Structure formats: structure tokens, C-alpha cells
Amino acid sequence: MPKDYYETLGVSRDVDDKGLKSAFRKLAMKHHPDRNPDDKEAETRFKEIGSAYEVLKDPKKRAIYDQYGHAGLGQDGQGGAGYGGGPGGGFGDIFEEFFGDIFGGRGGGRGRGANNRGEDFRYDLAVDLETVMNGSEERLRIPTIIPCEPCKGSGSQSGSGPEVCTTCGGVGQVRAQQGFFSIARPCSACSGRGKIIRNPCTSCRGQGRQRSEKTLTVKIPPGVDTGTRIRLTGEGGAGMNGGPAGDLFIMIEVKNHPMFERYGADLLCHVPITFAQAGLGGKLDVPTLKGRARLTIPAGTQTGRRLAMRGKGLPHLNRPGVMGDLVVEVRIETPVNLSKRQKELLEEFATCSKEESQPDSTSFLSKVKDFLEKMSS
16 A cells, blocks of 8 residues: 555645655655665655655645545556646656756756856955954955966867767766656766866866966955955856856954954943042043043942943944944952052041941941841841
8 A cells, every 4th residue: 555645755734835845855865866876775765755745745636635545646646636647747857856956957057057167265354343443445365266377278288179078968967767767967977077178288287277366355344243254256266167256255253352342333341440430420531443432430330330332332234324332341440559648548538438328338237237146046
């Protein structure tokens, strides 16, 4: 008795199109004959998966199957009640739709030109916070791959040229029939290039490309962060046999700053203040990436308090004109190396201090007193 199609794909009967497609792709990749050579069980499983998906992906066939089961689909199991298909009816299209980019089928859009595309390159660029604030233009010396100059990228010696591969007819692929599946593979005779070089260029050894360096000017926009990727289309490696060049990706890394810590578009700066400034309040000049700014210290400021200076942070990468904040965390510095007079003044201050001027200390002492009384009782 044929297996239940939903069980074959491992899905529930109310699965939607997206879930059905995902389950099919996962199982088909696992059991594909190219990944399981000479495995008859995998080949059988692969065909079962294809049969199940062929029915369930079609709303009309699925409705008939849900109501009547395999009997409603006829002897071939593919829609005998007017929706037939028979062996091989549409399976090639199904698998090329999903695996063209893996196994070389037309569904993935990979032909000779796509296979000859140059490599994508990555360049790591470290920038400082000043660059993040203002943006910049950087001149970079980039290792790259360019078309070979002696052979003009053909890969052949002067006076000769590449010949069309007779095995694949210049397509770069050969197709093999496995049951009712047609599988495309890169041509082994020309390595998927579609052409064969009989007299390779001595400079590039038939590759048509050679290593080189080039200088590029890269614009770094304000607001970049570690992980920001800048793509330069066509600045990667040169393609082979006239294929398009790859892309260059500039990967940004923002260096640590001795004064500021970064949190997105906001900056954090630790600023020491004196005991007198904390108690009396006042004005204080603090550093910013644009120079200096005047910060107001409220009277009675405690150590660790954070004061925000709006718009003094970094620009947002994707929100032009919007700036983050500069957050100043104040730290009260305990005086050291006191003179005799300073000690006398502090002793006098301690003598005349009242509870209301030191609420945290008073509250703490009260809690300690209550705790000790409970312990003694």
C-alpha cells in the first residue's frame, strides 16, 4: 500500500505551502542521488518524496487526495481523476526549481556566465570614533585579481584562442538521466567553462587572470559601527572567460577610544568631580568629539549619577541629521595628601554636619541599629 504523502514529507495535514516546500527541500537535499551515490534506498526515498510533493503542492490534487486518498489519484498516483501526470510528469521542473543552484540545473539561474563570475573579496578596515562622527574618504591599497594582460584575459597564447568544448557543446554542463530525473553536472572535460584552451598563456597558465593590486577611494559614511559592510560592486576578482567581476566588501571595525565608550549612537564618558563641586553644584567643561561642552552639575550630586547632554553623541547611520547623546557619569574624587588646614576644615565640617545633609548615611545607620537590636533579642 502506498505510503501516506503527509507522513512521507513529515508534515501535518494542515501544513501551509511554505511549510510544505521547506519540508520537501530539506528531505530532497538529504536523499538526493548525487549525495548518496550507489544507494538504492536513498534513490527510492528520493522518488517517494518527489511523488508526495508533486501531489500536495497542487491545490486540486491535494483536495482530491485529502478526500479520497491514493484511490482518487488513479493508478499512477499523480492525478488520475483528470489531473494526470504519469511518471516524470513535472518532476524535473520541481527539482530544478529547488536544486538548480546546487546541482547546476537551470532553475538556479547558473549557467556558464554565472560559473565564470569572479570571487568576492573582503577587506577589514579599522576606523576611529572621529571617523564615525564625521565620515571620511579612505584610500586603500587592495590585493586583487585582474585579467591577464599578455593574453587579454583569454588564457591562450597570442595567435590562438579557446576552443568550444565538444563534450558539452560550450554549455559547460552535461545532463545525466537517473530514472525519470534529469540531473545537470559541470562538464568534466572543460571543468564547466564551456571552452578548452589548447595553448595556455605562459603568464597566467591558462587562467586568464593574474594577481595584482589596485588603489581605491572608499567613502565611509558617518555613523558606521563594527560589522558595517560597505559593498563595492565589480571591485572583486576578475571573472574568467569574460565573466563578470566579483564584489569587494569593506568590513568596518571601530577602534576603542581612550575617552569615550560607545553604545549605538550614544557615548559614555566618566568625569571626576571634586567633593565641593558635588555638594555645591556648578559648571564644568567636558570633552566631546566636536570639542568641548558646558555641563551643569546639580548641587548634591552623588557619585555614579549620569547626566545626559542631548545631541552630543554620534550620528545615526540610517537617520541623517539625528544625533545620539553624550552621557556623563560623574565620579566624586576623594581628596588625598591633605594639608593641615584642609584637615581642620574637614573636621569642622564633620562636626557641624546634620542628618538631613547626609540622608543615605543616616538611613544606613538606622538599618544597622535595627538589625543589631533584632540579633540581640
